[in-house]
Amino acid sequence: MGKPVILVVDDEKSIRSAVSGILEDEGFVVRLAESGEKALDVLEKEIPDLVLLDIWLPGIDGLDTLTKMREKVPELGVIMISGHGTIDTAVRATKLGALNFIEKPLSLHRLLIEVQQALKQKALERENRELRMQIEMQYTMVGNSAVIQEIRRTIETAGPSNGRVLISGESGTGKELVAKAIHRASQRASAPFVEVNCAAIPDDLIESELFGHEKGAFTNATYQKKGKFELAHGGTLFLDEIGDMSLKTQSKVLRALEEGVIERVGSTRSIPIDVRIIAASNKNLLNEIEKNTFREDLFYRLNVIPIHMPPLREHSEDIPLLINHYLEYYCKEYGKPMKNILQDALQALKKYSWPGNVRELKNEIERLVIMTPLAVIKLDDLRDSLKQPTSQGNNDIEFTTQDDLKSAREKFEQKFILERLKEHNWNVTQTAQHLGIERSNLHRKLKQLGIQTGSNGSADARTN
Ligand SMILES: Nc1ncnc2c1ncn2[C@@H]1O[C@H](COP(=O)(O)OP(=O)(O)OP(=O)(O)O)[C@@H](O)[C@H]1O
Numbered sequence: 103m104g105k106p107v108i109l110v111v112d113d114e115k116s117i118r119s120a121v122s123g124i125l126e127d128e129g130f131v132v133r134l135a136e137s138g139e140k141a142l143d144v145l146e147k148e149i150p151d152l153v154l155l156d157i158w159l160p161g162i163d164g165l166d167t168l169t170k171m172r173e174k175v176p177e178l179g180v181i182m183i184s185g186h187g188t189i190d191t192a193v194r195a196t197k198l199g200a201l202n203f204i205e206k207p208l209s210l211h212r213l214l215i216e217v218q219q220a221l222k223q224k225a226l227e228r229e230n231r232e233l234r235m236q237i238e239m240q241y242t243m244v245g246n247s248a249v250i251q252e253i254r255r256t257i258e259t260a261g262p263s264n265g266r267v268l269i270s271g272e273s274g275t276g277k278e279l280v281a282k283a284i285h286r287a288s289q290r291a292s293a294p295f296v297e298v299n300c301a302a303i304p305d306d307l308i309e310s311e312l313f314g315h316e317k318g319a320f321t322n323a324t325y326q327k328k329g330k331f332e333l334a335h336g337g338t339l340f341l342d343e344i345g346d347m348s349l350k351t352q353s354k355v356l357r358a359l360e361e362g363v364i365e366r367v368g369s370t371r372s373i374p375i376d377v378r379i380i381a382a383s384n385k386n387l388l389n390e391i392e393k394n395t396f397r398e399d400l401f402y403r404l405n406v407i408p409i410h411m412p413p414l415r416e417h418s419e420d421i422p423l424l425i426n427h428y429l430e431y432y433c434k435e436y437g438k439p440m441k442n443i444l445q446d447a448l449q450a451l452k453k454y455s456w457p458g459n460v461r462e463l464k465n466e467i468e469r470l471v472i473m474t475p476l477a478v479i480k481l482d483d484l485r486d487s488l489k490q491p492t493s494q495g496n497n498d499i500e501f502t503t504q505d506d507l508k509s510a511r512e513k514f515e516q517k518f519i520l521e522r523l524k525e526h527n528w529n530v531t532q533t534a535q536h537l538g539i540e541r542s543n544l545h546r547k548l549k550q551l552g553i554q555t556g557s558n559g560s561a562d563a564r565t566n
């Protein structure tokens with residue numbers, strides 16, 4: 103941070119020079135203006151950290167100048183100065199957004215104290231704004247792909263209802279993000295959002311975690327404890343990794359959902375609860391039902407509004423947006439100037455298959471922000487596994503959300519046939535034999551796929 107810039111607006115030359123003298127002695131950078139018009143001109147070029155503004159000015163007066171300044175820069179800090187200070191003008195200035203009011207004749211000592219205080223207040227306000235923005239960014243679901251837009255619509259529609267939501271999807275795809283977004287879009291937004299990670303809590307503790315317990319209910323129950331259901335009363339209970347919940351606990355949860363009451367462990371008193379349940383799992387619960395590890399009746403209770411989070415490789419068109427979002431976020435977080443990403447690095451990041459989904463991408467961007475010294479991120483800065491994007495097994499077939507089965511099959515066929523051709527040294531006859539199709543059939547396919555075949559019966563890989 104450079105030195106704070108203070109704009110002093112007064113029509114009296116002697117005041118301007120006295121005030122600028124003392125402010126410069128204190129290490130501030132001072133700009134001067136002798137009228138409201140001139141002050142507004144200064145504002146066009148530079149936003150000062152603070153303005154000292156005389157009330158009585160020739161031309162447009164101080165109060166009008168104040169109004170115009172704050173229209174231009176709503177967060178601008180302004181202290182009013184006047185020789186004709188009446189309570190009335192002070193009140194009007196404060197209503198127009200002035201921070202404070204100093205009367206002439208000026209006590210330079212008092213002026214300095216006011217300036218320091220105003221700067222401190224403005225710095226706090228700025229910090230507050232930035233923190234709020236950072237928090238908002240943590241809640242933002244980034245993406246313009248059709249799938250993400252559809253999920254956003256579902257959140258908007260389902261959010262305000264009380265309908266139970268079951269979110270599925272691989273690890274790191276944004277299940278928790280969606281759960282929180284639904285809560286924020288609901289009428290319960292100001293009530294608690296309570297989270298239980300069913301996979302992280304040992305089985306003998308989960309019941310007391312969910313339903314609470316009475317003092318003396320079991321050996322270590324030395325005090326009464328409210329469970330997550332009670333803590334979420336009026337709000338949302340997020341049951342994360344529900345596929346890992348034991349059958350015994352599942353049946354208790356089912357009962358709570360069916361009857362709308364819970365009992366603390368060690369008590370028979372029924373406590374009514376009003377919670378909205380959102381559950382999530384990265385397991386396919388239908389498979390778990392098949393294996394008898396998940397209750398079918400609970401599944402149907404939870405699965406009123408299903409939301410499936412796609413793996414990142416299925417909406418890779420969102421990768422550039424996600425990269426930018428997290429570059430901005432982490433550059434702010436670590437107090438660095440915004441970084442840019444060069445084309446080759448961006449291409450590599452777009453091509454990679456991201457088995458850890460958005461979380462993995464987010465972590466890589468954080469690492470890049472911390473580790474790259476320059477303002478640009480190059481291919482060479484990426485971690486090794488990202489630098490050779492095409493050596494990832496079969497991942498170099500790029501499916502997009504626009505692909506239908508036919509185009510996806512064509513992409514796969516092209517890759518498969520090309521590999522076999524390479525193995526057989528571009529010999530069509532041998533390749534056809536290996537693939538178990540007629541030679542003429544293979545020729546036709548090669549033509550369809552845009553692979554040229556030479557007159558000697560060998561194929562040529564000059565494709566797109
Ligand atoms: N579309 C998105 N836009 C911005 N950030 C996202 C998006 N999807 C996920 N994230 C971020 O990625 C990280 C992982 O997301 P989240 O924790 O919601 O995943 P999850 O599906 O619950 O994973 P797990 O199954 O491992 O618990 C979070 O920091 C989240 O904010």
Ligand SMILES: [Mg+2]
Nearest residue numbers: 274277278342
């Ligand atoms: Mg999660």
